[in-house]
Amino acid sequence: MTVEVREHQKTPLWRNATFLKWVAQIGVLVALLALFALLGSEALKNFNQSGISFGWKWLSDPTGVDIREGIDTSPDSGVRALAVGMVNTLRVGVSGIIAATVLGTLIGIGRLSKNWIVNKLSTVYIESIRNVPLLLQIFFWQAMALVLPQLATDDVGTYWFKASNKGFGLAWFRTDGGFWPWMLFVVAGILVGRAVSRSRHRIQEETGRITYPGLSWLATVIVFAAVGWFAWPILRFLAPVWHGIASFFRALPPIVYPIVGAIASIGFAVLWIRNFFESRRTPAGFGKLTDDDWFRVIFAGFSGIALAIVSFVIGGFVLTTVGGDKASVAELIGRGIANVFDWLGRSFEVTSGSPIVGSRPEVIVRGAGFVNFSEGGVVMSVPFFAIWTGVTLYTASFIAEIVRGGILAVPKGQTEAAMALGLRRSQYLRLVILPQAFRIILPPMGNQYLNLMKNTSLGIAVAFPEIVQVGTTILNQTGQSLPVVLVWMGFFVSLSLGISAIVNYYNRKMMIVER
Amino acid sequence: MTMHETTPERVLGDDIVIAEGVKKWFGDFQALKGVTTRVKEREVVVIIGPSGSGKSTFIRCLNRLEAHQEGTIIIDGTELTNDLKNIEKIRSEVGMVFQQFNLFPHLTVMDNITLAPIWVRKTPKAEAEATAMELLERVGIPEQADKYPGQLSGGQQQRVAIARSLAMKPRIMLFDEPTSALDPEMIKEVLDVMKELAASGMTMIVVTHEMGFAREVADRVMFFDYGTIVEEGTPEHFFTNPQHDRTKLFLSQIL
Numbered sequence: 001m002t003v004e005v006r007e008h009q010k011t012p013l014w015r016n017a018t019f020l021k022w023v024a025q026i027g028v029l030v031a032l033l034a035l036f037a038l039l040g041s042e043a044l045k046n047f048n049q050s051g052i053s054f055g056w057k058w059l060s061d062p063t064g065v066d067i068r069e070g071i072d073t074s075p076d077s078g079v080r081a082l083a084v085g086m087v088n089t090l091r092v093g094v095s096g097i098i099a100a101t102v103l104g105t106l107i108g109i110g111r112l113s114k115n116w117i118v119n120k121l122s123t124v125y126i127e128s129i130r131n132v133p134l135l136l137q138i139f140f141w142q143a144m145a146l147v148l149p150q151l152a153t154d155d156v157g158t159y160w161f162k163a164s165n166k167g168f169g170l171a172w173f174r175t176d177g178g179f180w181p182w183m184l185f186v187v188a189g190i191l192v193g194r195a196v197s198r199s200r201h202r203i204q205e206e207t208g209r210i211t212y213p214g215l216s217w218l219a220t221v222i223v224f225a226a227v228g229w230f231a232w233p234i235l236r237f238l239a240p241v242w243h244g245i246a247s248f249f250r251a252l253p254p255i256v257y258p259i260v261g262a263i264a265s266i267g268f269a270v271l272w273i274r275n276f277f278e279s280r281r282t283p284a285g286f287g288k289l290t291d292d293d294w295f296r297v298i299f300a301g302f303s304g305i306a307l308a309i310v311s312f313v314i315g316g317f318v319l320t321t322v323g324g325d326k327a328s329v330a331e332l333i334g335r336g337i338a339n340v341f342d343w344l345g346r347s348f349e350v351t352s353g354s355p356i357v358g359s360r361p362e363v364i365v366r367g368a369g370f371v372n373f374s375e376g377g378v379v380m381s382v383p384f385f386a387i388w389t390g391v392t393l394y395t396a397s398f399i400a401e402i403v404r405g406g407i408l409a410v411p412k413g414q415t416e417a418a419m420a421l422g423l424r425r426s427q428y429l430r431l432v433i434l435p436q437a438f439r440i441i442l443p444p445m446g447n448q449y450l451n452l453m454k455n456t457s458l459g460i461a462v463a464f465p466e467i468v469q470v471g472t473t474i475l476n477q478t479g480q481s482l483p484v485v486l487v488w489m490g491f492f493v494s495l496s497l498g499i500s501a502i503v504n505y506y507n508r509k510m511m512i513v514e515r
Numbered sequence: 516m517t518m519h520e521t522t523p524e525r526v527l528g529d530d531i532v533i534a535e536g537v538k539k540w541f542g543d544f545q546a547l548k549g550v551t552t553r554v555k556e557r558e559v560v561v562i563i564g565p566s567g568s569g570k571s572t573f574i575r576c577l578n579r580l581e582a583h584q585e586g587t588i589i590i591d592g593t594e595l596t597n598d599l600k601n602i603e604k605i606r607s608e609v610g611m612v613f614q615q616f617n618l619f620p621h622l623t624v625m626d627n628i629t630l631a632p633i634w635v636r637k638t639p640k641a642e643a644e645a646t647a648m649e650l651l652e653r654v655g656i657p658e659q660a661d662k663y664p665g666q667l668s669g670g671q672q673q674r675v676a677i678a679r680s681l682a683m684k685p686r687i688m689l690f691d692e693p694t695s696a697l698d699p700e701m702i703k704e705v706l707d708v709m710k711e712l713a714a715s716g717m718t719m720i721v722v723t724h725e726m727g728f729a730r731e732v733a734d735r736v737m738f739f740d741y742g743t744i745v746e747e748g749t750p751e752h753f754f755t756n757p758q759h760d761r762t763k764l765f766l767s768q769i770l
Contacts, residue, residue, distance in 0.1 A: 421680070
């Protein structure tokens with residue numbers, strides 16, 4: 001018996017699924033690029049017509065901006081002012097994320113507690129905080145801080161802790177002479193400690209004898225830190241080495257940096273493509289790549305080459321520095337690296353002082369009857385307090401609900417099995433329930449971190465000098481709205497992508513292996 | 516008719532489980548209405564009965580997964596009360612195997628088995644792992660030690676769950692419908708492990724619908740209904756000459 005086969009025909013292009021797919025991919029890409037080009041040129045045309053100049057000169061121009069708090073209160077250039085704003089945003093954001101995570105987790109567990117009071121308190125906290133707009137809460141905390149007593153001439157003196165309507169002063173530490181040489185000891189301690197802990201871990205695996213690998217690591221670091229505390233001046237001989245490295249970078253022709261950038265981006269693309277092929281490999285050899293796979297490979301290759309070109313373009317970009325001379329970005333990078341090593345060299349030349357010293361807040365009279373904190377200790381300003389407390393408590397209430405949901409989502413049988421094996425509550429929570437809950441908690445937790453980061457921009461409402469507030473001031477002075485907005489967007493996008501990358505990394509690590 | 520096959524004769528010891536008038540309510544519903552029975556060391560007791568009859572609740576009371584409200588339960592000379600120390604002692608002596616296996620999905624088979632010995636018994640890791648490998652050999656899947664529960668078949672998972680309980684060296688094993696969630700072809704591999712365990716002299720209380728297992732292995736069969744033991748006796752008595760109408764009806768429905 002034979003099967004009738006119609007004569008094999010060549011598929012026409014408009015019916016060829018592969019061909020159509022490629023046309024669609026490339027078409028979308030071209031359309032997207034065209035759209036951006038169109039929008040960009042239209043925007044430029046409109047700016048020109050309305051007489052708004054669009055440029056980046058304000059980055060290096062001196063600004064008259066005074067910033068109330070931060071790493072530099074009277075920055076000499078626009079870029080420096082933005083950097084101060086970014087650091088302030090990060091200060092609130094990162095410390096807020098840590099505090100909100102701890103508080104939210106405790107309250108989330110508290111809401112599951114069988115203890116009636118703990119349970120109800122957690123519920124009241126969550127329901128009251130998350131149902132009030134964040135902006136109102138920030139104003140509330142500002143108002144709470146502003147009714148604190150004023151600083152008067154009677155208050156002059158040093159304190160461990162001092163609350164006032166000028167902020168909260170708290171005793172803290174500051175680095176002193178020998179901090180960086182001492183840090184070298186600490187880093188050496190961490191590395192040696194790791195080797196010690198690994199070898200002890202191996203002994204424990206082989207003999208079953210308890211060898212405390214974690215504790216011995218900690219002990220090694222403490223010993224190194226203690227020795228380094230007194231021995232750090234002997235590292236003075238390293239100072240010329242750092243200066244030597246600095247002069248090496250200063251002598252390096254600037255063209256080296258774009259070349260390194262280009263090699264890195266092409267290398268990264270090649271690595272990605274290789275890993276991609278590797279991931280498609282089956283025991284029988286390379287699996288068949290689909291059209292989508294090929295498109296990804298080609299896109300990765302193009303991106304690598306494009307980035308290489310971009311690094312040359314940016315490297316050759318000539319800027320006017322604050323001093324007034326012109327230099328290419330590549331040259332500035334070289335100078336920056338050299339300056340860091342010079343600074344390291346100088347910090348190794350110090351011979352007196354101790355690495356870390358305590359420092360207490362001090363209230364002093366500044367000018368006629370004007371009383372305020374001086375440099376000592378750490379002072380949490382009222383705007384910082386308001387925005388930090390606001391975003392932390394607000395985000396913690398959402399995190400608490402996420403934690404509660406995550407724990408409840410672990411099947412009850414897991415608890416029963418752990419109890420039947422004789423594990424105590426604290427043990428099975430830590431070893432069985434939380435590791436599984438964490439897997440459920442992590443993705444929504446990442447969203448809350450992103451929200452917290454973005455909510456710090458409400459600092460503008462209480463005059464906290466974060467990136468948006470500083471940017472607004474610059475924008476008002478220079479009229480450069482589009483560049484400032486681009487900087488804002490770029491900053492928040494890269495911050496969010498960074499947080500997502502970290503969360504995704506842990507997410508992949510926590511994934512439960514299934515068939 | 517299948518005869519009660521004589522495994523190498525197990526000599527029954529003293530009473531290891533004593534239940535006197537155990538009562539348990541879930542809200543208004545009374546799940547146990549005064550259960551009184553004794554189980555001897557090395558005895559294999561099979562509990563059967565319709566769903567909702569309280570048989571699962573009863574064995575869950577034996578290691579305090581459920582707290583009974585009236586009556587007395589004494590396990591190996593220790594009374595089950597609110598005393599956390601007693602509960603801890605009893606739980607580490609009583610192993611339990613669940614219908615849904617309840618393996619820890621985030622841990623490998625090896626870590627599932629060694630978790631309790633390391634944290635509860637404070638056994639050194641190397642020793643716990645050696646014991647775990649022996650147990651995996653015993654249940655027939657030593658090659659799966661490094662896999663995760665999600666990568667195993669149901670029958671393999673239940674055998675790991677048995678090994679996990681045995682790793683605590685329990686004196687009594689409770690089985691709560693261990694084969695009810697399994698595909699038919701996997702039931703045998705789990706029952707074989709349980710038969711071997713019975714032959715080795717383990718005290719076992721098994722809630723099951725596997726009448727073949729009851730006939731072959733049990734020293735005593737208990738029939739539960741409406742929260743009480745309606746009838747109990749040797750498998751021969753039970754399957755050939757049941758006394759109560761409820762028992763007769765139940766057996767006629769399932770056999």
